[in-house]
Amino acid sequence: MKELSIQACVANVIEQAQGVVSLELHRPDNTPLPPFSPGAHIDVHLPNGLIRQYSLYNSDYDGERYKIAVLLEPQGRGGSKAVHDMIRAGDTVEISGPRNHFPLVEADHSILLAGGIGITPIYCMAQALSRKAKSFELHYCCRSASKAAFVNDIKESDLTDFSQFYFDDDQTDPVFDIESILLQSPNNSHLYVCGPKGYIDYVINAATKLGWPKDRIHFEFFSAPGHAATDEGNEFYLQLARSEKHYFVPKNKTALQVLLENGHDIPVSCEQGVCGSCATKVLAGEPEHNDVFLTDSERASNAVFTPCCSRSLSPELVLDL
């Protein structure tokens, strides 16, 4: 099915915190955008040619606008820098319709945990739960209050009574004690966490240690933790079954780069193992899955892999291309 493409106007660009800007997007004629649910993200086609995924942070009740917030990552691969340096109010950007790999599920109580810019989908969830008068609590961790987006919005809204902030540079804030948060939560609570990989790992490990089942732990990474191509990486071959081609993938290239260089038309978006756009059928061989998109059972089946970041544990992968 062809991906929905929308030409969106940038209504405004606002500095939400140090290094964080928000963009408000709408259709040129202000007609409603496709609806979304909390946890959804959109693809944004950036002026430098990159495509990046950003979570929607506004309430899903708001039909005419999408709002995203982007943290500047100077050491990143250029996506956040393009947003900060190249997009201005009044510009038009191509975006996709919303997709959701991080949905809220019906629960008696939800624990929402945000690390840094991971607040974006979490803020959207909190607004939705509050509007529906559902039981939830929000815990927001950040190195500094000055770098944390939406703090005042949260404090000045109905969310404030259910929110706790943990800023490393504020001695008056409590220490973020995930174990006691989890131990004090009502039975059958669901946990949602978004933020840097270390933060997500910390939360998931604590929940797992306390015996939380996987189906009550929900998380979203911004990028896959594995390394797609490094000098320490493994080399392997790609055998393309349908086109009868054979390629070598050196350590310093991804399988995707090799396929694109040789003229194969692979859909690409995040290039970070997050979106699943490049997922390709594997007919034989054992992929080294470095993505965060595939489910555990898809991963175990080895029937598909994401060539933008995943590699091979076997000397060769046979692909259905």
Ligand code: FES
């Ligand atoms: S392009 Fe997004 S997972 Fe490969």
